[in-house]
Amino acid sequence: MATGNKVKQRAKSKEQRTKGAAIFYITDKGLVLAEKLKGLYPDVKVFKFKPDTVSEFWGKHKSFIFIMATGIVVRAIAPLIKNKKTDPAVVVLDEKGRFAVSLLSGHIGGANNIAKQIADFLGGEAVITTASDVNNMPSIDLWAMENNLVIENWESVPEISARFLNKGKLKVYSDIRISMPKGFQTTDNPDSAVILITNKNNLSTHSPIHPFTHLYLRPKNLIIGIGCNSGTSASEIEDAVKGALSKNRLSFLSVQSIATIDKKGAEPGLLSFAGKYNLKINTFTPDELNSVSNVEKSEAAFKATGANAVAEPAAMLASGADKLLVRKQKIGNVTVAVAGQRAKSKEQRQGKLYIVGTGPGTIKHITPYAQNVIKESDVIVGYGTYLDLIKELTRGKEVISTGMTKEIDRCQKAVGLAMSGRTVSVISGGDPGIYAMAGLVFEILKGQRAESREQRATSGRHENYVESPMLYAPCAVSVEVIPGISALNACAARLGAPLMHDFAAISLSDRLTPWKLIEERLESAAKTDFVIVLYNPKSMGRPEHINKARKIILKHRAPETPVGIVRAAMRENESIVVTNLRDMLNYDIDMQTTVIIGNSRTFVWENRMITPRGYEKKFKI
Missing domain, CATH: 3.40.1010.10 (Tetrapyrrole methylase, N-terminal domain)
Structure with a gap:
């Protein structure tokens, strides 16, 4: 199936127009903190605070970080706030970076995430007040945005969100395949659903006598095939498209892109209409359009373009569908056909599997x-x-x-x-x-x-x-x-520098590896003077393995060989012991413990284990 050419739009999306973050400060300490934040956001712009400067850059940056009192920020941005769909993220910090307050556009603008990032970076605390976050529940508007669903009736979001927070569940009707967050219960009956995920209008039969609030989420899955006469205005094209959709009970908010013949790809009215709504234009050659069967042919179209039809085959080619939702509608100088984006089959959908080290x-x-x-x-x-x-x-x-x-x-x-x-x-x-x-x-x-x-x-x-x-x-x-920080990395960091030379990591668990093989590996590592890192050293089911390992290593190492024992490295209940081979069993060792046994040159200094790399042999230190 032909894919056609994609025509770039002249109008840029808001995301393309706006820049990154802007930081405003008042005092010298605020400036120091602002400069420090460049380590987190390298492209950030830093400004001395003036109310006029804020208004000048409002709408030009996606996020604003203020290092000052919250009251000052509230007074500065209050006249600039419009609505949650377009307002930028606003985060407020104190001069010491102890608190990062998500003040405006926590979900859609991303202020909550920015506050968390800053708090993690500075070692402070993120102050988040959005109810969904406080109650550890998904945010409906954020989930919709992440899944490319357009919220039609924003005024219903607060009521639906409150219902979700109070009950912990919502019934959802969806005519597309989508992964639902926790608490969303799917139903095949749109009348019983609170959230309707569909490109169709008037799905619910609830009457005004028995009002029932629905939240409509529109998937971007409609492809509009368009044919038009030269010189057709953008307004006429828009009226034709919206009229055809309305007549067939389809939502304009679900329009993903438009499709036409290549000769119309630069039609001013079509470009203007597409640019107004940030719609991609797919264009196809006459031969590509003529390859599609089961379409209504037009002699006039063939004479003018060499294609038997334009709107219907263009919509089908762009969508990948083998049938139309709306066959060709001729409205004035415009022909319109509608196809639904073909859902990928199970064989075609590529899943993603991340194996994440924490x-x-x-x-x-x-x-x-x-x-x-x-x-x-x-x-x-x-x-x-x-x-x-x-x-x-x-x-x-x-x-x-x-x-x-x-x-x-x-x-x-x-x-x-x-x-x-x-x-x-x-x-x-x-x-x-x-x-x-x-x-x-x-x-x-x-x-x-x-x-x-x-x-x-x-x-x-x-x-x-x-x-x-x-x-x-x-x-x-x-x-x-x-990748993540491994136990041997974390424990070595806590102990000093015990792994500066060759080392071997060996697990003492014989659940998957025969103990005889583990003994052979211990023997080889000890004999060749590797620093040895012992994973899974002791459990209730195998309490003697650590003792057996110690005996094997003692055949090749002095009893005074430094040993580091680290439990729960970098967690709240962390414990660190620096001892030696002779005394190591006097300390608690379990499955959360990693044991590092030095080589013949490892030494202890200031209660730190250090294994020399060999610099002292070639250089004066």
């Missing part, structure tokens, strides 16, 4: 990229303890929590969800590639792919499959591993 567990130790990935995912899958540490990031998400020994179950569940076309994050403490989830996920995917190939070989089905390194039955899955 490091020690605190939000500030998770990379910004990993935080964003978690926030953008439909489903979060992980071990309950790790999920508890990142509740702030999973608010409003579908969360699947499993126990400690259920790794295979949760990874299989995550793979299955991603294969269905959803975006899934598998949460892994530390780094996902070190004794964690990344390997298991890839093993499961490899098995699924082998199973798929076997099914294809026996069924002879080949036409819907494309060879790719990331193709797994029944659909392609995009997989990305997001």
Whole structure:
């Protein structure tokens, strides 16, 4: 099927016109803090505060950060505020950066996220007052925006949101496939739904005698095929399109793009109409249009353009649909046809699977990229303890929590969800590639792919499959591993610099690896003078493994060899011990502990473990 050419619009969207953040300060201390924030927002613009300056830049920046008293900010921006759909994000900071207050446009403008980012960066506290965030529930308007749904009746949002907060659930009717947040209950009956996700008008039969508030969310899935005479005005095209949609009970807010013949791609009236509503124009050649069957042909169109028809085949080609929602309507100098964007089939939808390392567990130790990935995912899958540490990031998400020994179950569940076309994050403490989830996920995917190939070989089905390194039955899955701070990184940082030379990491868990093999690896690492990092050193089911490991290492190391024992690194209940091989068993060791055993040259200084790299042999230090 032809895809056509995309004509760039002259009008830029608001997002393209506006710049990044602007910071306003009053005092010298405020300026110091503003300069510090450049480490978080490199492109930020910094201004000395003047009320006139704020009004000058209002509408030119997407977000404003004020370092001053909240009252000053309120008085400065009050005359400039219009509505939540267009107002920029406003965040207020005190001079010491202790509090980041989300003041305006918390959801749509992103002020809540900005406040959290700043608080994390400065080590302060984000002050968020939006009810959905305070009650750990999804925001309806933000969820709609993230899913490219246009809110038709904004005046109903407060009432519907209050109902959701009070009851914890809402009935939703949707005629498109979409991932629902927690508390949204789908129904096939639009009359019983509070939220209607549809491109159709007048779905509900509720009469004015029995009023019932609905919130209409419009998916952008209508493609308008247009043919017109040369010189047709933008207003005539707009009237024709809106008239055809209204007549067929379809919402103009659901229009995604328009389509026409290539000769009309530069028609001034069409460009003006498309620019007014930020609509993409798809154009097709006469040959491409003539390749579509089951359309109403026009001799006049053929004589003028070489195409048997324009509006109908253009709409079908641009949408990928094999039928029309509205056949050609001739309205004055304009012909209009409407097609619905074809929903991707299960085989065509590419799911996304992120394997995310959350490091020690605190939000500030998770990379910004990993935080964003978690926030953008439909489903979060992980071990309950790790999920508890990142509740702030999973608010409003579908969360699947499993126990400690259920790794295979949760990874299989995550793979299955991603294969269905959803975006899934598998949460892994530390780094996902070190004794964690990344390997298991890839093993499961490899098995699924082998199973798929076997099914294809026996069924002879080949036409819907494309060879790719990331193709797994029944659909392609995009997989990305997001690194995190591993236990050995975190513990080494707490101890000083014990891993400055070659080291070996060995897990003492024999749940998946035979103990005999673990002993051989311990022997080899100790004999060759590697610094040794012991993972999973002791559990209730195997209390003697750490003692056995110590005995093996003592055959090749002196009893005074430095040993670092770190439990719950970088968490509230953290404990750090620097001792030696002789005395190490005198301290508490469990599954949350990582043990680092130095090599023959490791020494202790100022209660820190240091393993020399060898600089002192070549350079004067």
